[in-house]
Every structure is written in structure tokens, then in C-alpha cells.
Amino acid sequence: MTKEDLRIVYMGTPDFAVESLRALVEGGYNVVAVVTMPDKPMGRHGSVLQPSPVKQYAVEKGLKVLQPVKLKDPEFIEELRSLHADLQIVVAFRMLPEAVWSMPPMGTFNAHASLLPKYRGAAPINWAVINGDTETGMTTFMLKHEIDTGDIIDQVKIPIADTDNVEIVHDRLMELSGKLVVKTVDNLIAGTFTTTPQEEGEVTAAPKIFRDTCRIDWKQPTKKIYDFIRGLSPYPAAWTTLNGKSVKIFETEKDATTADKKPGSIISDGKTYLKVATEDGTLSIKAIQLEGKKRMNIVDLLRGFKIEENAFFE
Secondary structure: OOOOOOEEEEEEOOHHHHHHHHHHHHOOOEEEEEEOOOOEEEOOOOOEEEOOHHHHHHHHOOOOEEOOOOOOOHHHHHHHHHOOOOEEEEEOOOOOOHHHHOOOOOOEEEEEOOOOOOOEOOOHHHHHHHOOOOEEEEEEEEOOOOOOOOOEEEEEEEEOOOOOOHHHHHHHHHHHHHHHHHHHHHHHHHOOOOOEOOOHHHOOEOOOOOHHHHEOOOOOOHHHHHHHHHOOOOOOOEEEEEOOEEEEEEEEEEEOOOOOOOOOEEEEOOOOOEEEEOOOOEEEEEEEEEOOOOOEEHHHHHHHOOOOOOOEOO
16 A cells, blocks of 8 residues: 555644644645634634634645534544545644544554653643653654553653743754655555553653642742743743732742842842742742743843842742
8 A cells, every 4th residue: 555545544633743734735645634623712702703713724725624513423433434544643632532543554654752661641842841850752652542551652752951941942842743654554565563552550641730730839949949930931820919810920040049038039139130039049030921021131120120138938
């Protein structure tokens, strides 16, 4: 079977998933349909429907698009079956029911943004940075019942620099994902692949991130807070409060200075720097956003915002 003969159904939703779809389409692979989330209501009254990035690309390329509300819907299952796909590929999509993932004769593989079995779950890139990992990568694996547990087909690694935030790592992995997906498809076509079961003893979790997850605990060591902030920057962003109002922090630098102050205490000259006391030192804030204001660097903030004496973040 050639790549032109192989019938592929592609499933994905966000920007991250566009790169792999683009690699397949531009590589001449036979993508017979794309499955993505229903358009999202936007605007004040939800009257404007926003298509997913994957849908936007698929429509631009004239691909058939399916947008089921429920993946177990009999009409969707029947329409999917009528496509006679040989292979399904999933990148950043929903958990599939067995009726969907087991349908094609060559199975369904997923491209996941971690070195499985590390960081199974919804936010693998964030948690790799938050935990201070020095490397991550992409994994392709065959789907089975439990989420992110299938046998590994292929993996590729990248380093995480100490200065990388989650956006930098996300974009690097996104670019890598297209190459890995194409390589995996080629190996499936050629039959030149083996799968490896995941080591259950090495499993770590990457649960979905909520607003409460993003609150900074200033009682932690400097390095831990530093990694936490870059692991959530620029989105959804780590936050704290000042005088009862929310403050997002996007960029910091570790500071060698020790401060005999309560964690969360603000240290500033009111002009050029703003540091925060931690459990074992201080953290220098470089980019910040006050509630109701835009993001700005610390010098610009201090030019128009007075830090009260004995102020502290909570």
C-alpha cells in the first residue's frame, strides 16, 4: 500500500494539531476526513461560532470535516464507518470510545506531547516545565482502552532549557509532531515497526490545569516557584494576589540574594526592580499583569504604580 492509497481519518482540535495535519496533507497522504470539535460559541451572547484551528485548516484545504457533539452518536459512527479508513490518527483530541478507535483495520495511533509513560494526561508540556525537567519529547502509540496507555511506536526527545517557558517548548514540540506523525505512518505502511509496552512503574500524571492549580505558593523554594511560573507562561499564567486583587506573573529570574522576610514579601526600589521573598531566597519579577491592566515589564509597572511599604503577595 502507498501513501496515496492509505485512507486516513485525522482527529484533532487546537493549533498544536494543525502541524501534523499540514505535514500529512503537504506530504501527499490521503486524508479522507478530519474530525474536530464543534464550533465554539464566542462573543457576548455566544452568537458567533468560532471554528477550531484544525477545522479552519481542513476547510482551507477542501477536506471533509466531521464535528460530532458526542463520539458515541450512532449517526457519527455510521458516517465514520462509511469512510472506510485504513488508519486513524489522533493529535490533541478527546478520549475516543472503543467503537471509534478500534474501527480501522490498521488501528488508531495518537501523538502525545511527552515521553510516555511520563505525563499521561491533558497538560504534559506544562507539567514537564513545572517539574523542572531537562528534556521532553513526542510519543506515538497505539490506542487502547485506558487513556495514554497503549504500546509505544516511536519517540523523539528535545531538551528543555532552564530559561524555556511552556510556549517555547509547545512550539518546538508542535514542529516535531508533524515529522514524527509522518515517520510513524511511513513505518506502518512499510511494516517496519515494532511496538513497546509502557513501563507502568515509570508512569507520572499530567492532569488538566485549572485556575486554582495556577496560584503561586511563595512558601516554596525559589527554583520551584521559578519553574512553576515558566511552566504556565504565557497561558494560562501563574497568579497571586496583591491587596486582594489578582496579579499574573509571566517571567522571573532566580536571585541569589537571601531575604530575612516572610515569603511573599515584596522588595523593591520603586524604580528598577521588584523581588519577592521565597522560602530560601528571592525571585526577581520581570513581566507582570495587574488585574484589569495589560502585561508589562517591571520597569514600566513601577513607573506608574507605587509599591506600598511592607507590601506582599499572597
